[in-house]
Amino acid sequence: MLNKIIKYFLENKLVTVLILIGFIAWGIVTAPFGWQIGALPSDPVPVDAIPDIGENQQIVFTQWQGRSPQDIEDQISYPLTTYLLGIPGVKSIRSSSIFGFSSIFIIFSEDVEFYWSRSRILEKLSSLPSDLLPEGVQPALGPDATALGQVYWYTIEGRDKDGNPTGGWDLHEIRTVQDFYVKYGLNATAGVSEVASIGGFVQEYQIDVNPDALKAYDIPLHKVMQAVRKSNKDVGAKTIEINQAEYLVRGLGYIKKVEDIEKAVVAVQENVPVRIKDIGVVSLGPSTRRGLLDKGGAEVVGGVVVARYGANPLQVINNVKDKIKEIAPGLPKKMLADGRESQLTIVPFYDRSELIYETLGTLEEAISLQVLITILVVIVMVYNLRASFLISSILPIAVLMVFIAMRYFSVDANIVALSGIAIAIGTMVDLGVILSENIIKHIDEAPPGQKLIETIYNGASEVGTAILTAVSTTIVSFIPVFTMQAAEGKLFGPLAFTKTFALIAALLVSLLIMPTLAHWFFGFKINNKFLKKYGGYALVLFGIIGLFTSQIWGGVLLLLFGAIGIVKNVFDTKKENFSKPVLFLFNYAELIIVLIGVTWLLAKYWLPLGASKSLLLNFIFVSLLVGFILGSFRFLEYYYKSILKWCLDNKVKFLLIPTFLILLGANVWLGFNSIFGFIPKTIDKLGWDIRTTTVWSGLTHTFPGVGKEFMPSLDEGSFLLMPTSMPHSGVEYNRKVLGQLDMLINNIPEVEMVVGKLGRVESALDPAPVSMYENIINYKTEYMLNEKGHRVRFKVDKEDRFILNSGDSLSNEEAINRGVVLEELIPDDNGNYFRNWRTQIKSPDDIWNEIVKVTKIPGVTSAPKLQPIETRLVMLQTGMRAPMGIKVYGPDLKTIENFGLQLEEILKNVPSVKKEAVFADRIVGKPYLHLNINRDEISRYGLNVEDVQQTIETAIGGMKITSTVEGRERFPVRVRYPRELRDDPEALGKILLPTPTGAQIPIRQVVDFEYERGPQAIKSEETFLVGYVLFDKRDGYSEVGVVNDAQAAIEAKIDAGDLIVPAGISYKFSGSYENQVRAEKRLAIIVPLVLGIVFLILYFQFKSVATSLMVFTGIAMAFSGGFIMLWLYGQTWFADFSLFGTNFRDLFQIQTINLSVAVWVGFIALFGIATDDGVLMATYLDQSFNRNKTDNLKGIRAATVEAGQRRIKPAVMTSATTIIALLPILTSTGRGADIMIPMAIPAFGGMIFAAVTYFIVPVLYAMREERKLKKIQS
Known part of the structure; x- marks a missing residue:
């Protein structure tokens, strides 16, 4: 068929x-x-940087302004969580109760459809029991997105016509534009789920009532609120007809300005109206805020665009950019005092499309290089x-x-x-x-x-x-x-x-x-005689035209091919007596030219030595490196027959080699003690402890086993610094610290931009307290890139100094110090790449270390190394803001905090844990001022609790009474006491409380003031209270290993009695390492089953168990080779030498590689390649023995050698192509290389060592045939 x-x-x-x-x-x-x-x-195809590996999560968000975390937890989060637990498909529920709002995170099973889960939640919310939540509190379903959908962050700034920042704009002005124009404009974009605002001040009408005036006029506070509410209303009175024309009748009464509120009548005394302005001051001011944005040390206004779940992120970002172009011309302008015109401009500071394009650029480059490598290998080998x-x-x-x-x-x-x-x-x-x-x-x-x-x-x-x-x-x-x-x-x-x-x-x-x-x-x-005779001249002519039209390389190639054609027409190789080298050059001239051309292109786009080295040096290096690998395989092909004959004559000696390599690979993977642990147990019975010997301890140290982690981090091109201040710190203190952090970070030359956020964006996706900072740090790429993520060359002079548009010429380091930008450089395909990093900065880790150095501020915690996407994923999966941590569950917050602090001290002493990154939640650290109502006292005045609470809530906290309607804009109207009468306990005690008799008494007569430390935020999982102890690993350690070390240290303290676990307390380790453990358990079951299926496929192909097992030896060898390469990457001596001033360890980014899921995927991919070689070799062996029926030992070996020789050329070509094609990936420093390199290393090592299988399958096949022959002969 x-x-x-x-x-x-x-x-x-x-x-x-x-x-x-x-x-x-x-x-x-x-x-x-x-x-x-x-x-x-x-x-x-829809494009993103990495897959969304977050949980299938929905958020129920409930606001209750002014309420403490304890009130939120007791009256909203806990009852609502218990009610929502019954939704079908729910896997887990986490909640967070913070000042003013509750967030409930409902995690569904993966098989539950996203929008189906939303409909089930809405059904539940629409049927809440009337007494479940406080009156007036209405929970809402969060946006149809996850935090990973935050694809575009921006600020709104005043810019002049040249794009330079200008002043002249108040923060409340910009916030108004953001809230009522930009936000709604971007929200209408296809694929956008939500646009949330952050920073600046939300404008509101503030009525600061004078308590003395209230007392003098004998007006209670609730009457002021009632008067304000009644002064803001429009009505419709249907229609009337005048002269057969219909008129719509409206009664206009909306508040439009401060004077409208001031004129509102509160009471009439002796026929004289008492207006708002008689008892208080009305003004426009900022509402209370729980979040702000800072850029380089200055407050700014901004927003975040959230892509809808399942939308194409790149398409969404492009849609948003198109919408910004559409609305940008209509944003407000104003004339500044210096005569410049300033217009509000949307300026992005986090744009995921940059990461997407850079990632695609890395892969596009890798695939292009692999095509060139394929051409190169085939030319050399065939x-x-x-x-x-x-x-x-x-x-x-x-x-x-x-x-x-x-x-x-x-x-x-x-x-x-x-x-x-x-x-x-x-x-x-x-x-x-x-x-x-x-x-x-x-x-x-x-x-x-x-x-x-x-x-x-x-x-x-x-x-x-x-x-x-x-x-x-x-x-x-x-x-x-x-x-x-x-x-x-x-x-x-x-x-x-x-x-x-x-x-x-x-x-x-x-x-x-x-x-x-x-x-x-x-x-x-070409059979046409004319073309044969004059084709070469035509190519020369076209080559000359190419040279004069700036197509230099194309022109040179045409000239060379044309010249060769002319020479071949002039000389006849059969008649001329050429020497062998000349004859070789004569016959293969075209091949040699193409080979040099392809190698030159490979060097040009690969640049293994880096852009700082010349193209010629890179060409020489590529030629040597590729030539060495191809030469080795050519050597193997040339001497394959002789080597195979020796192997057939010395089968036992030869088979010791693969046996040793397989054993070595197993030792690398599992560890020497795991493989040979039975030996000391046996010798212990003889009274000799072999573990103490130099040889045994040395082998144990050399082969400890491969460290484990879930995934290597993807270099996103930006960091997310997430320190926290102490829980008692207020908004103003945190604003100063945030600005200080941004200014310190902004002074690092490699940092392009830093924007810091404290508190929360106005979105259900961001449940952050004001003591939590998020600094998005965009650092420059190592080399300047274009918008598609490709490196760009710029014009240089003879001394390799960059020539600027201004005519100046600067060295790379001078240009960095001067802050040269892309627009100042002159693009030139024959120029040099511009390096954005200083000489001492070798990797993003070096930039992070610089950030850590400058951000050590008293009162602010350190933070683990995080990146925006990575952090969102970790928080989606675990609820924590760190890749690893301990979740402490308990009966009350104080006990949880105390136990967490003890764990913090233990973790700081674990060698593999980064000491400065360990931080236990300070849960109970927020100062509370309790106003305890004395029920006996209020009963004397005829008051009830609600009367007192309403006065406390309005006078101190301020109550939103109504909202103005001013065109498209809406502003709240708030009533409260002036700040000076509510900013200290003594002033609070003087707040007047109206009584039923008409008298007004100071509130201190009916309440007692009490100070207490309480929670800043209350977290729970499955309704159980929880606290987090966050930590991070030191460089060179694996996630799983660090967690095991930490667990062992805690258990040792418990066993020694140094750590007492209080009653009701439990703890568990959490983080991304859990994914690795789960994946490894599953792979341990699936991989053997799949190998069995592969074996069956091979059996159906060869109809022989023995032949199928021979093919399987390729998998074993490849497996071992991959692990040996992983081990070599972890050895400090491996490849520690330099060529052309470049160290090979730096070139191939040789460092410890942990056994992650990415590495396992690389191994699984390797199995397929290794099996292919065995299948083809066994197929040729079957064909050879079917053709060459033999009844003697010599004939068997001859048939084996014949089959081996047929397969060796395609085998070495495949191996050479695979190995060389992986070199650009192994040397790549572009976005995405962090994930590609661990997947490539097993294939690289496996294909090198799998060359042994070229001999294993023929040797084993011959052994079987020889045994058959012996049986027949005997």
Whole structure:
């Protein structure tokens, strides 16, 4: 059946071409890179930086202004949580009670549809019992988004026509524009769930009543409130007709200005009206705020755009930018005193599209380099230019087909998903190599007169089944990734899909399209004598034209090809007596030119030595590095026959090598003690402790086992500094500290911008107290990039100094110190890249260390290293603002806090824990002033509790009475005492309390003032009170290892009696490491099952258990090679040498790599490649033994060597391509490389060590055949 399909497409080339053109056009339309080609429309795959691995969460948000966290917890959070627990599909409920509001986070199971869960919550909220919540309190469902949807943050600033910042705007003016114009404008954008405001002052009408005037006029406070409420009303009186015209009748009474309130009548005494202005002062002022925004030390107004759940983040951001362009011209302007015109301008300070484009740029570059590498390897290994272009064509076509599948199977494009394509390159190339190499072999061996199409069909059909089996085993090997659940499933599920799509696409292209392309490529000949004779001259002419039209490289290539054509026409190699080197150059001149050209392009776009080194030096380095690897494989190919013969003659000696490597890999993975732990237990019985010997302790130290973590952090290009101040600190103190932090950070040259937030944005997604800071720190990329995330070259002089538009020339370091920006530099394709970092700054970690140094302020805690997306994900998953921590549950807040403080002290002494990042919640630290009502006293005056509470609430806190309607703007009207009469306890005691008799008494006569420490925020999970102890790991330690160390330290203290766990207290470790533990447990079950399935596939292919087991040895070797490479990466001596002034450890970013889910995915991908080699080798062995029936030992070994020689060329080509293709990833410092590198290391190491399998399968196969022969002969 498969052969018939191959034959159909080979014979019906028009169908093949139409399908090919269709796939290419469709792939371009759906590509996530934003390609605009001709008239083709654009329908790209949805794009984000990383997958949303947060919980399936909904938020119920309830405001109760002015109420303490304890009131919120007792009267809202707790009763509402217990009521919502009964919703179907609920996995967990967390709540947070903070001053003025309650947030309840309902976590649903992953299989519950997002909007279905919202409808279930709304059903519950619509049927709340009347007595469940306080009167007037109405809970609301949060936006249909998660905190990860915060994709665009901005400030609104006054700018002149040149874009320079100006003053002249009050914060309340800008906040009004944000709240009533910008916010609603952006909220109407497609894909936006919410736009929330932060910073500045919300304007309100403030009525500060004079208690002495109230007493003099004998007017109680509630009458003032009633008068204000009655003075703000419009009515409609239907219509009247005058002269047959209909008029709408309106009674206008809305408050429009301060004077309208001042004229409101409160009472009439002796026919004289008492107005508001007679008993108080009316003014416009700022309302109480619980959050603000600071930029570089100055207060600003801003907002955050939240993308709707399931929306395409990149498309949402682009929509928002389009809307900003639309509304920007209409924003207010004013003329400044200096004559400049200032207009309010929306200025972004966090734009996730930058990260998305940089991430896509890294992957686009990696895939492009892999195509170049494929061409390079095939040229060197096959000496066939047509074959190299044929094989490399499989990659772009297959990648475009992957984009089509992603678009219509709803797989979003992100760094992890697209990495599936990058790690599938080896297998994809393998298919093309196998097919083309076999076709070339058949063409070379074809009998005279055989048609080329028949030869190509024979070559393709011979390996078609083997290719199908190899792809099947590779796809099946990825089943463990498909079965991952929760965060790890969301993270790597898209990768499994894209890798599967890539393999299926490569399979289709290889079997259906490549034979047709091969027929054209290998059948194309120039038979026209005129073209043969004068084609070279034409190419030279076009080359000269190219040189004069600035197409230098294209012109040079055409000149060279033309010159070669002319020389070949002049000289006849059969008649001329050329030496072998000259003859080689003569015959392979085109190949050599293309090889040099491709290597030059590879060096130009890869730049492994960095942009600071010249292109020539990078070219030499790439040539040496690639030449060394290809030379090694060429050497292996050349001497393969001799080595294989030796292995067949010395089977036991040879098999000791793979046995040792497999054992070494197991020691690296599990640890020496885990593998050989049985030895000391046995020797202990003899009275000898072998553990104390130098050899044993040395091996234990050398092979401790690989550290574990969930995921390496993705470099997002920005940090999120989240320190906190003490709970008792107020808004004004925190404002000063926040401004100080921003100014200190802003002075770091590598920092582009820093904007700090304290408290909360006006959104249900941000439940933060005023003592919590969030400083978004955007640091500059290492090299200047364009808007698509690609590095840009700039004009330099002969001394490599950058030439500015002004005519000045500066060195890179001088330009950094001067603060040169992109617009000042002159783009030049032949120039140098501009490095934004100082010489001593090597990585983002160095920038973070600079931030830590300057932000050590008394009274402010330190913070773990966090990034915006990473933090949102951690908080979604655990509720904590750190990647790891301890959750302490208990009966009361004081006990929880005390136990947490004890844990803090223990954790600070754990060596693997970063001491300065340990912080236990100071839960009970907020000063409370209680006004205890004396019930005996109020009964004497005929008062009840509600009367007293209303006076306290209005006079001290201020009560919103109504709202003005001023066009599109709405401002609250608030009544309260003047600040000087309510800002200290003595003044509070003088607040007048009206009694039923008409007398007004000071409130101190009926209340007692009491000071107490209370909670700043109350958190709970599953209704149980909880506190957090946050911590972070030191560099070089793994997450799981640090948690184990911390757990052991706590348990040791408990066992020793130094730590007493109070009654009712329990604790558990939480954080992203939980995902690793869960994933590892699942993989421990799934991977063996999948290996069993792979074994069955192999058995169905070979109908032999023994042959299937031989193929499995490739998996074992690859597995070991991957772990050995991980171990080498953790050794300080490994690759510690320099070439051309560049240290290889820095070049390949060699550091300790922990065993994360990303690394496991790399191993799983490696299994497929390793199996492919074994499948093809075993297939050739079967074919060889079927052709060469033998009854002697010599014949068996001859047949084995013959099969080995047939497979060795495609095998080394696949290995060389895979290894070299991984080099740009291993040296990459672009966005997304943090995740790609750990996935690449197992494949890199595995393919190097898997070269042993070129000999294992033939040796084991020969051993089996020899034993069969011996049995027959005996």
